[in-house]
Amino acid sequence: MLATSPAFKENATQALANAGLQKALTRTRPQHPAKRAAAVAALPEFEQLRDIGRDIKNHTIAHLDFYLETWAGNVERAGGKVHWCSTADDARAAVLEICNRVNAKTVTKGKSMISEELGINEHLEQHGITPVETDLGEYILQLRHEPPSHIIGPAFHLNREDWEESFRKAHTDLPADRVFHERRDIMSEARNELRAKFLAADVGITGANFLIAETGSSVIVTNEGNGDLTQTLPRVHIVLASIEKMVPTLEDATSLLRLLARSATGQDFSVYTTFSTGIRRPGDLDGPEEYHVVLVDNGRSAMVGTEFQDMLRCIRCSACMNHCPVYFSVGGHSYGWVYPGPMGAVLTPSLIGIDKAGHLPNASTFCGKCESVCPVKIPLPMLMRHWREREFERHLTPKAVRSNLALWAWFARRPGLYRVATRAAAAMLGWMGRRKGRFHSLPLAGGWTDGRDLPAPEGDTFFARYAREQRAGRV
């Protein structure tokens, strides 16, 4: 995927002026924290499980070479094949090679952020193979040629009118004057359209939430069932998985699964949690005859042993962005690459380079909410600070540093953005039941002044404005 992260500022400007996006953000903003909080409240052990989740992941990363090799051996014992891929190019080539060997014409796809990262769809299309996204959200994004804006709800930025318009344009075999009375009608239409695609596909590509060394399994977690249809119906199943998905045992995966859905959608457990291990067994009446795992590094192994190693614990639950005031002001597309929000602000510079993604670790209010909800306790604000320090230490170029200072200044000069971001942050604090006094350090500038000799930000002005608005009942 082509990164527009260097244009974060321009992206954000457009996002703030995008009425449709702002409507979607306003609709969704309060939902996530409330749902997660309810699920967490219903499981008294949740906090203990977060420590356990962190420790499982740390243990795995400390022995990642051992577990990867053990896992690969078990995949092969179950009749599967592992394709080790250092780079995105290697991974694209491996996927294409499998598809070509089996003469694939169409490929169905379950939701996979790695696939977005690698640009699998574009690559297949260039080589005459038609990829079909089957997750409802990914499907409409494919119709609209848009990237996802969220790692779990990729199309949450769209409104019902957008769905209806895209479906009328794409499904021309249906009566043009049909009426979508309810959201359910939109979903049924997608279900019918995609059923035929599931059945016709030669290859199914899914991602993986976990890889399990003990059994050589890959795990997907979905609510729709599209991932399962994708991996069950075609003759060939390809799993795209990055190296940090590894966990040692089923018990380890199980503990992390107790955290995942609660953190992601506020469900106790997702509808389909499926463990795939190798090929169709003798006598089985369904399931793929080939099982491939394209194991992707693409910059992750280089994070081991650095101050960013903690980021490899991420289980992609989206809690950090769901609770982020900046994310809910500017939306996911502003971040300009696959991974938005706080996790993206840390991960994207690691994967595509700080030169391209240097804005992201700066687009933060440093309110700390992300870290407080992260199920594996990744210290996201600290990692963002590390990136800023790295820029300074490496003297990345005065220009880049300047441009990030300019970013802050840009934030500061735009009362509109300030207000939106602040309003979101205030709401967030409200949900937390925290005292608003927390704001005294100025949301959009606190992180900048912290440990850095910056001219005193115009925070008072901003905070005063915030206070005025609050008195006026506008916040």
Place this chain on the structure above:
Amino acid sequence: MSKDAILGEIRRGLKRGPLPEDQAMALRARLAAHPRHLIPARSRVPRPEQLALFVRNVEKEYGTVAHVAGLADVPAAIADYLAAQNLPTDFAMAPHPELQALPWHLRPMLQMRVGRAQPTDLVSVQHGYAAVAETGTLVLPAAPERPTTLNLLSDTAIVVLRASRVVGAYEEAWDLLRAERNDPVSNGFMPRNVMLVTGPSRSADIESTLELGAHGPRRLHVVLVDDDPAAS
């Protein structure tokens, strides 16, 4: 080549070479022992409460449950459910001996095709291997007698489950598989696929609003056979 490069880079980061043998042995022992972590207290309750928890959780996740006293009552329960929902009386059924041995002749209206599901099937009847009370989750390992498509393709998925197979936590279900299954291909215990199913298919992709019946079944109905003497 990529493999060596990836492992090499990880080891560089960890500031060591390949894991020393004594440490590798310790890790192999951990894999063999697969220690459990914290198991939430919610499922650590007396048997009748555990079963009640399972039913409550299925219903919380928009599934439905019908209790029957014995396996012989399953055909009637299925016929009643289909009639109440105004659903057709023909269905695809798992070729599981336990299901095939049921007294279907008592309900001649029901018509079944035994095998995997086809895309046109409106109703499927699956054999439940086990279930987890903690979240109302069905455990459905693939097997010749339990085809995966029966969990996915139909509009209405019915699962016949014996109450004695309801466990408290997921970890207990893994131990059942470990104890009961020997995989012909890998010599391990995992079948090609294990689906943990919690409620009917759903999506919130359209305007962040939950709708049931995305790609998988819109309805999930559990026929729970009360075969567990400890349950009452």
